Every structure is written in C-alpha cells, then in structure tokens.
Amino acid sequence: MSKVKLDEIDHQILDMLIDNTRTPFTDIAKKLLISAGTVHVRVKKMEEAGIIKGSSLTIDYVKLGYSFIAYVGVFLEKTHQTKFVLERLNEIPNVTVAHITTGKFNIFCKIRAKDTTHAKNIIFKIDDIEGISRTETMISLEESINDKKRLMHKIFNEL
C-alpha cells in the first residue's frame, strides 16, 4: 500500500506506454532526450515497485458482437454473504467488474452481453444466486467516457 515517488520523466514514460504498450523505448528516449537504456532502467524499476502491474490489449467488443453493457446493483439478504455471492458472480464470465459498495447497493457489477435477450439470461442468473434479495439494472445506452483516454499527467498534475 506504500506510495511511490515518481518524477516527471517517469510520468511521461508511463503516459506514452499507457497510450501504447509497444512504443519503442528508443522513441521514448528520443522524445524525452534521454537514452533508451535509461528508459529501460526506469520502466524496470516501476515494474519492480509494482506500479506497472502488466499490460493488456484494448479490444473492440462491439465488433465482436458484444454491444450490450449494463450495470447491476445487487441487494444482499445479509452482508456476511458478500464473499459467497462474489464467488458466484465471478463464475459468470459476463460479469466483468464487481465492487463491494456503500450506499444504495451492497455489490455493484458490470455485465457485457451480446443483446438484450442474452443480457436477460445473465441477469436471471445473477438473480438466482443464493443470498441476493434483488437487483436493479441500469442499461448503458452509450459509453461516453472511457478509461483509455485518461493520460496520467492529467490526473497527477491536478490538485
């Protein structure tokens, strides 16, 4: 849980790699007026510190036929069932994100489906999980802002 100090160079390296993992270190070096070796050393340090956890492709799920996104708020019968319910949710591949939350819902999750029929089946599956008293679905009509575009320095430099 320790905070790690990064300097401006590190932020800019992260920025470019967040935008495209395969940005050659030589390109980064050229842009930042340092050597590729230095980029390598700094990236390695950030990996060792656990700041860089890994890398992943950004997939266009819509093109693959998965155009349906919904958020499902889950109400539990009893709070101590949280762990059990999360395990069941984890078994459904279409539940792509889940958070334990305060406020209105006990658990809050995101599902990705092909269409409304498919989504209905997934929601029924969720409703059937033991310990869930009821759910509330919010269908996404449009994903307007998306993690990807958020460059690090925008977050870092703001107060």
Added chain:
Amino acid sequence: MSKVKLDEIDHQILDMLIDNTRTPFTDIAKKLLISAGTVHVRVKKMEEAGIIKGSSLTIDYVKLGYSFIAYVGVFLEKTHQTKFVLERLNEIPNVTVAHITTGKFNIFCKIRAKDTTHAKNIIFKIDDIEGISRTETMISLEESINDKKRLMHKIFNEL
C-alpha cells in the same frame, strides 16, 4: 459495427495478448504450433479490422496514492442536456468512465481519487455542473472482480 469472424487460433492469440501485450509472437507460435509469421499476420488483420484497438499498461493506482473509487449516479434536470453535461464531466480528469443509462440514473460515472477529501471535492465539482439536479454516490470498499482476468474464450464459448 460489423461483426467479425475469428477462429479458435485468433481467440487464443487474443487471450495471450490480453493477459500480456508483450508476449513474444515466437512464444505464441510455439504454443499454438504455428509460425511466428502467422501470428504476426493474424494480429495485423485484427488490428486492421479494428478488433484490436490498442494496448495499455495496467497501473497500480493504489500504489500511486489513488486508492479511492466511487460510482456516481447523475440525475439531470432535462434529458436534452446530456451532451453538455458529458462534456463538462469529461473536463474533470478524475471522472474515468461515464455512461448514458436507462433506469435509475441518466448518467452513470466512475471517479478515482486520492482520499475522501479529494473525492468530496470532485463530487462537489460534479454537483456544480449546470443541468445536474442531483447525484447519488456509491463508494467502492473493494474492487473484487476486474476486467483484466477475463479471458476471451470464456466469453466466446459461453452461450
């Protein structure tokens, strides 16, 4: 919006690259008993088809001091203000995701902050946006399921 047909080989290539963008094509080739050239050609095709939109680093935001995640449901005064409000939300760097939704809320977004004080300021900023009548915040106590672990074939092979 067109659907694209991928075969089992493509799925497995995606699988490995989703898990780690830098998986060498030679490793993928070895595992799938094809040549590295073939892997290259298939990846290129999926890039050209727009299925692979890009790649990104997975950052441990908690280690960088951003341990606070919350979901904010937004109620609008009038629906036709949606576009305007989304533009304002997009100007706040800590709003990392936003969806237009049906159901309880008009817009649904995710914020990332350093701590509760920081989060409070962000939520106040959101509340101040013209056209928003009120908001409802759900604080994430724990992120239990996370996109990253979802391998493609699990989604593809399910009905």
Added chain:
DNA sequence: GGTGAAACTTCTAATAA
C-alpha cells in the same frame, strides 16, 4: 491461407563515465 529463414528493429545487461 501457412512456412521458414533472412533482414531489420528493439531490448537488455554489462561496462564505463
């Protein structure tokens, strides 16, 4: 479509500054 090997680019680690 796929292959295998050559040509090219990038990474990495060791050495030196």
Added chain:
DNA sequence: TTATTAGAAGTTTCACC
C-alpha cells in the same frame, strides 16, 4: 544516475508451399 555499446531476442518481410 545516466550513457554507450554489443550481443540476444523479437518482429517483419518475402519467396515458396
């Protein structure tokens, strides 16, 4: 800490199945 450099490793292309 950073730069340089050289050998290792990965990627891309292409003539040929």
